[in-house]
Amino acid sequence: MTRQDRILIVEDEPKIARLVADYLEGSRFASHHLGHGDEVLPWLAEADEGTMPDLVLLDLMLPGTDGLTLCREIRQRWPRVPIIMLTARVEEVDRLLGLELGADDYICKPFSPREVVARVKAVLRRSRAAQEPSVAASDLILDDDGWRALADGQDLGLTAVEFQLLRVMMHAPGRIFSRDQLMDHMYRDHRIVSERTVDSHIKKLRRKVADIWPDREIIRSVYGVGYKYQPEE
CATH class of the missing domain: 1.10.10.10 (Winged helix-like DNA-binding domain superfamily/Winged helix DNA-binding domain)
Structure with missing residues (x-):
């Protein structure tokens, strides 16, 4: 049986997190939800091969450690884990995708959960090797x-x-x-x-x-x- 891709949802609004998780799971993704910024780095540090996410959906505004800090830390410690930022702050977009943080994509709130699923699939496709020689x-x-x-x-x-x-x-x-x-x-x-x-x-x-x-x-x-x-x- 093919392993499901695992998505870590970091979102402090439970209703939004549950809605996104339902749509991801309906598209045959496995998901895990964390609602507090301080939980994220310890959880990733303890993750093994069976639980390490294939992609992180990361809200910008979080209690505890904020999304910008988490994006920077994840990029430094797990550079090949793709990150999609969820943000209501359009003015942060260039920073999210650019020099300082290097998120792989962003989605502005409010969003359609179908759009989230489509973006997740697109980023995962980009982040994996095409079947061509090195x-x-x-x-x-x-x-x-x-x-x-x-x-x-x-x-x-x-x-x-x-x-x-x-x-x-x-x-x-x-x-x-x-x-x-x-x-x-x-x-x-x-x-x-x-x-x-x-x-x-x-x-x-x-x-x-x-x-x-x-x-x-x-x-x-x-x-x-x-x-x-x-x-x-």
Whole structure:
């Protein structure tokens, strides 16, 4: 029997959490609910292979530890667990998806539970390897099976969106991708996000590469056009 994908719902409003859980379970997901921010990190730290979630639905406004702090901590400690933020604060969207926190997606309240299920499925698809061979260039390897990027054997710890951006560009070295083209690869539902969101993901990706290769540049900006993967001139 195929294992159900597990979704951790972090939401302090029980009615909302129950509604989302019902729709997820109706789509054959398993779910677990936590209602207080202080419960989340200890619960994840104790989770084993059988209970670690495949994705976290994380409310921004929580009692105890807030969603922004939790997103940052989860990203640092469990970098390959996708995170979808639930927020009523539209002004936080660029920050949620961008440089500081790197959430994989966001949903603004009020929302349809069907939309939540659709977004969960989309993020899980993006966060898993496509059935293609791994891509390698020089000492940088993309491991599609593990959804990892390895520089000289060291895991860059990319988010699903960062991995997808790097993967798209590495498949076409030297090709210039506009921000709109990159957004189409990041968000297949063609939602409208600002170009600044793409820039933030690229900046964070570059910083992770620079942590291992401080003297090498692999993603280059083309002024007024977009970005390209080109490790050497």
